[in-house]
Amino acid sequence: MVNDLLKLAGSDAGKMVIGLVGVLLFVVVNALLLTWAERKIAGHMQRRIGPKEVGPFGLIQPIADALKLLGKEILTPAKVDKPLYYLAPTLIFVPVLVSFIVIPFDASLQVADINVGILVILAFSSITILSILMAGWGSENKYSLIGAIRSVAQNIAYEIPMLLALLPVVMLANSLSLREIVEKQQGLWFVVIQPLAFIIYFIAGVAETNRTPFDLPEAESELVAGYHTEYSGMRFALFFLAEYTNIFIVSAIAATFFLGGYQGPVLPGIVWFLLKSYLLVFVIIWLRWTYPRVRFDQLLNFAWKGLIPLAFLNLLITGGLLKI
Amino acid sequence: MVNGLIEEIKARVMGAEPVEVSYTEKGYHCALETSPDKLSGVVGFFDEKRFYLECLLCTDYTDYLELVYLFNTHLAPCRVKVALKIDPEHPVAPSIAAQYASAYWYEREIHEFYGVLFTGHPNMAYLFLHNGIDHYPMRKTKVPVPSEDQARLDSFKPGEEEDTFFINLGPQHPSTHGVLRVVLKMDGEYIERAEPVLGYLHRMHEKMAENRTYQQFLPNTGRMDYLGAMSFNLGYVLAVERLCAIPVPDRAKFVRIIATELNRICSHLLWVGAYLADLGALTPFLFVFDDREQILDVLEGVAGSRLTYCYFRFGGLYNDVDDEFIAGTRAFVKRMWSRFSLYEKLVTGNVIFINRTRGIGTIAKEQARKYGVSGPVLRSAGIACDLRKIESYSAYDGLEFDIPVGGHGDVLDTYKIRIAEMENSLRIIEQALAKLPGGPFMAEKVPKKLKPPRGDVYQVVETPRGELGIYIVSDESDGPFRMKWRVPSFSNLMIFPELAQGVLLADAVAILGSLDLVIPEIDR
Amino acid sequence: MIYGFIQGAASLIAGLGVTIRAFFQPVVTCQYPREVLTISPRFRGHTKLLADAENPEKNKCTACGICVKGCPSGSIKKVEGEKREGEKRKTATEYLLDYTTCSQCGICVEVCPFDALGFSHDYNGAGYKREDFHFDLVKQLKRSKVQ
Numbered sequence A: 001m002v003n004d005l006l007k008l009a010g011s012d013a014g015k016m017v018i019g020l021v022g023v024l025l026f027v028v029v030n031a032l033l034l035t036w037a038e039r040k041i042a043g044h045m046q047r048r049i050g051p052k053e054v055g056p057f058g059l060i061q062p063i064a065d066a067l068k069l070l071g072k073e074i075l076t077p078a079k080v081d082k083p084l085y086y087l088a089p090t091l092i093f094v095p096v097l098v099s100f101i102v103i104p105f106d107a108s109l110q111v112a113d114i115n116v117g118i119l120v121i122l123a124f125s126s127i128t129i130l131s132i133l134m135a136g137w138g139s140e141n142k143y144s145l146i147g148a149i150r151s152v153a154q155n156i157a158y159e160i161p162m163l164l165a166l167l168p169v170v171m172l173a174n175s176l177s178l179r180e181i182v183e184k185q186q187g188l189w190f191v192v193i194q195p196l197a198f199i200i201y202f203i204a205g206v207a208e209t210n211r212t213p214f215d216l217p218e219a220e221s222e223l224v225a226g227y228h229t230e231y232s233g234m235r236f237a238l239f240f241l242a243e244y245t246n247i248f249i250v251s252a253i254a255a256t257f258f259l260g261g262y263q264g265p266v267l268p269g270i271v272w273f274l275l276k277s278y279l280l281v282f283v284i285i286w287l288r289w290t291y292p293r294v295r296f297d298q299l300l301n302f303a304w305k306g307l308i309p310l311a312f313l314n315l316l317i318t319g320g321l322l323k324i
Numbered sequence B: 001m002v003n004g005l006i007e008e009i010k011a012r013v014m015g016a017e018p019v020e021v022s023y024t025e026k027g028y029h030c031a032l033e034t035s036p037d038k039l040s041g042v043v044g045f046f047d048e049k050r051f052y053l054e055c056l057l058c059t060d061y062t063d064y065l066e067l068v069y070l071f072n073t074h075l076a077p078c079r080v081k082v083a084l085k086i087d088p089e090h091p092v093a094p095s096i097a098a099q100y101a102s103a104y105w106y107e108r109e110i111h112e113f114y115g116v117l118f119t120g121h122p123n124m125a126y127l128f129l130h131n132g133i134d135h136y137p138m139r140k141t142k143v144p145v146p147s148e149d150q151a152r153l154d155s156f157k158p159g160e161e162e163d164t165f166f167i168n169l170g171p172q173h174p175s176t177h178g179v180l181r182v183v184l185k186m187d188g189e190y191i192e193r194a195e196p197v198l199g200y201l202h203r204m205h206e207k208m209a210e211n212r213t214y215q216q217f218l219p220n221t222g223r224m225d226y227l228g229a230m231s232f233n234l235g236y237v238l239a240v241e242r243l244c245a246i247p248v249p250d251r252a253k254f255v256r257i258i259a260t261e262l263n264r265i266c267s268h269l270l271w272v273g274a275y276l277a278d279l280g281a282l283t284p285f286l287f288v289f290d291d292r293e294q295i296l297d298v299l300e301g302v303a304g305s306r307l308t309y310c311y312f313r314f315g316g317l318y319n320d321v322d323d324e325f326i327a328g329t330r331a332f333v334k335r336m337w338s339r340f341s342l343y344e345k346l347v348t349g350n351v352i353f354i355n356r357t358r359g360i361g362t363i364a365k366e367q368a369r370k371y372g373v374s375g376p377v378l379r380s381a382g383i384a385c386d387l388r389k390i391e392s393y394s395a396y397d398g399l400e401f402d403i404p405v406g407g408h409g410d411v412l413d414t415y416k417i418r419i420a421e422m423e424n425s426l427r428i429i430e431q432a433l434a435k436l437p438g439g440p441f442m443a444e445k446v447p448k449k450l451k452p453p454r455g456d457v458y459q460v461v462e463t464p465r466g467e468l469g470i471y472i473v474s475d476e477s478d479g480p481f482r483m484k485w486r487v488p489s490f491s492n493l494m495i496f497p498e499l500a501q502g503v504l505l506a507d508a509v510a511i512l513g514s515l516d517l518v519i520p521e522i523d524r
Numbered sequence C: 001m002i003y004g005f006i007q008g009a010a011s012l013i014a015g016l017g018v019t020i021r022a023f024f025q026p027v028v029t030c031q032y033p034r035e036v037l038t039i040s041p042r043f044r045g046h047t048k049l050l051a052d053a054e055n056p057e058k059n060k061c062t063a064c065g066i067c068v069k070g071c072p073s074g075s076i077k078k079v080e081g082e083k084r085e086g087e088k089r090k091t092a093t094e095y096l097l098d099y100t101t102c103s104q105c106g107i108c109v110e111v112c113p114f115d116a117l118g119f120s121h122d123y124n125g126a127g128y129k130r131e132d133f134h135f136d137l138v139k140q141l142k143r144s145k146v147q
Helices: A002-010 A012-045 A061-071 A082-091 A093-102 A117-138 A142-173 A178-183 A195-208 A233-258 A269-288 A296-323 B002-012 B036-048 B103-114 B147-152 B205-210 B214-224 B229-244 B250-278 B283-303 B323-348 B351-357 B365-371 B376-380 B411-435 B488-494 B496-500 B505-514 B519-523 C002-024 C066-070 C107-111 C137-146
Strands: B030-034 B052-060 B065-072 B080-086 B092-094 B117-119 B165-169 B181-187 B190-197 B455-463 B466-474 B482-486 C047-049 C076-083 C090-098 C117-119 C134-136
Touching: A012 A061, A012 A093, A012 A233, A012 A269, A012 C002, A061 A233, A082 A093, A082 A117, A082 A233, A093 A117, A093 A233, A117 A142, A117 A178, A117 A233, A142 A178, A142 A195, A142 A233, A142 A296, A142 B165, A178 A233, A195 A233, A195 A269, A195 A296, A233 A269, A269 C002, B002 B030, B002 B036, B030 B036, B036 B080, B036 B092, B052 B103, B052 B466, B052 B482, B065 B466, B080 B092, B103 B117, B103 B488, B165 B505, B181 B505, B190 B496, B190 B505, B205 B214, B205 B482, B214 B229, B214 B519, B214 C107, B229 B250, B229 B455, B229 B466, B250 B283, B250 B323, B250 B411, B250 B505, B283 B323, B283 C002, B323 B411, B323 C002, B351 B411, B351 B505, B351 C002, B376 B411, B376 B466, B411 B505, B466 B488, B488 B496, B488 B519, B496 B505, C047 C090, C047 C137, C066 C076, C066 C107, C090 C137, C107 C117, C134 C137
Parallel strands: B030 B080, B092 B117
Antiparallel strands: B052 B065, B065 B080, B165 B181, B181 B190, B455 B466, B466 B482, C047 C117, C076 C090, C090 C134
């Protein structure tokens, strides 16, 4: 019996199942942790404490919040386009889960090392936009609609520099597999060779996750809550969960591509990986609690007139230098 | 200025009989009576002379209604009261909204409260009241609303149009700071037309005043503008002191200045925080609250309250300041001077903030005059009009401070002006503390029951948001016969529809925030 | 343009410096239910009756009703008193204050010719129904004596 199970676990399908369960667990724990961290960091940056009553340092607070959201009545506004409205919060999870499959947490800790790993992530992350558009359109709310439209324009604009910033690394590593890219950084992190690409990627990543200063789709002072204005209870929590997981994914890819992934002395690989990723997550949170929001046209101008030409230039120079 | 003006009016405007009045007694320099057919000539004269319409109000004297137009110039105070008597049975007057944009709302307000019909006004719809009224609330006798007026008073309803859609910014919306509703006609992200809808916080303070004694109305003043409660308090006590000719001891004057300036800093700080929150930055909000808390602690120590202070009394103060207050104020001033560099780094220098605010909502000088805007919004257009200096009251004339002005009239200018005003307020407080005289804090022999002589007075003060004017008519009873509040936010909001035309939704929020609106003050 | 770009980037980094410094500075908030700030002596809570200096059992109110007339909001609903033997004036036996409409303006305190009213320092104004705030100040004074 036990042997059978071990055998099953050793097989490819079994590995996939265990991996998926692990990913799901990680997604939830990560999101809970990040909501806590966000509030705590925001608190201290504003000279206050943040959550502190539930559990030591308020650590249990996210669980209490999750319970509250679970216990809420699931409201469906009368005029919503039901299929779209119901599907959107579920669909937003697909790219999140798929991205985790290819991220190497450690040399041997990866659900599947697909040789076009980065393409999988970039291709699937576009689905996020689709679900945001569905949420905005299906809600039959003008604020939601504007939020969704903004989100689409923003994501299309920022996906390009993001891709263009990752390409030089792919060229340097000569591979699309994430594990190989990490292995290639044994001596030197790519951030040293490609600092501009790193900065462009990071800015585009912040914009992709709809975080301040690029949080236009949910700009609360203009659009109330943007595309999830009409969502409440657990459906709202799913959007929230996806948002925080996306932050982690963006940071994890940045760590993998530019900061040497799980490479590092003394400590085990996974610790290095998480350390680097969460450091970047901290920076993203830090940005949010420092800056005001940019305006819509400025955001698009910045991407099309600033980031994309710069990323192209960087790509050309890298390509040229590699040829020599 | 006044003499020359009187001569000129006599020469230029047919049949006008301007008389000079004592400014110290009345609060205006010159009064003149006119008739409906001559009104447009009089108004045209003032328009040509670059006067702005300060206030337009109506008083019901039972046997006649009196419309009062107050005209003034920005840089040299010369307030002219133009009175127009009309028949209460058939209250009709010509509209001056074509000449003065600020009259547009004032005339609507008078129409719904008094039933005066302004001929030539483009839209006589409700401004404050909703769902129909059966009689005009401010009339002294019960006058029913005729059915044709009921239809006219129908409140704003957006129609259906192709390719555009309507958005309700409010009444519950994060960036309207209260219950203001703005109906926006949108073309995508661009605003085609903006129409503010008021009255969600309408409490009819002006009617309340008619049913109360002068003392009893005192607590109401702070409830109108809860962020600049001291200034409103000060304006009211100054008006009543002018009406009853009550002298104020020097110590009280200086304490009033210190308290009002502290409150001004408090209000501007809150504006900085709330405005940055509008633009998406939430941390400055908490930082300004930290500073604001220090002021509130100091003021609570003397006034006993943290928001609606009600600290001033006719002839003086509620109670004297103690050493603790002076030490607390000194400590705050010292702390505040060192905080500006932090705001400079976090906000003023920030490239995102500058890009969001530069060149947005630009106000030209002429536009500012037509709409009668005041306060930092007016000064951003480059007009150095600060009533503390130009129409000095209390003991401001003995203190040194600057009037910060902007050059572009955009939103960034209003921000910079408010920051500079805080610095100037600190200077005023320092000087007032140094000069603070001893002696009584309350005038002797202020009667418990005030019975002022018959007549009217006007009193202005510079609140954090701009010019506050209080017009009181006394009929020798112990309460006001009529009290009109000319509030700064009301005039400042009037310019919003014009500024918002054709801008992005995000800019509209930035413009709306820069006006520093306090909704209970607009709605009264 | 490049200079502007560098300046912009520098301003963004300066902003980050402000928040990270605040992050490591001590908090300034008061952890309210755990710690309580001292209330300033002039704090205006709801009104209370003051006890007579000579006879702490007795309040100073003579039920003259001046405060009832003075109140702008009509919050003082009923003031009644009775004359005890050997005393010149009445003493209040009932003083009903409707705190829900009171705005703590203090006019009643100022008009009182006997200085019988003062401000309490009670700031925890929360209750489940309106009647929780219909105070009888005479009873409140007695209760505070017991405690």
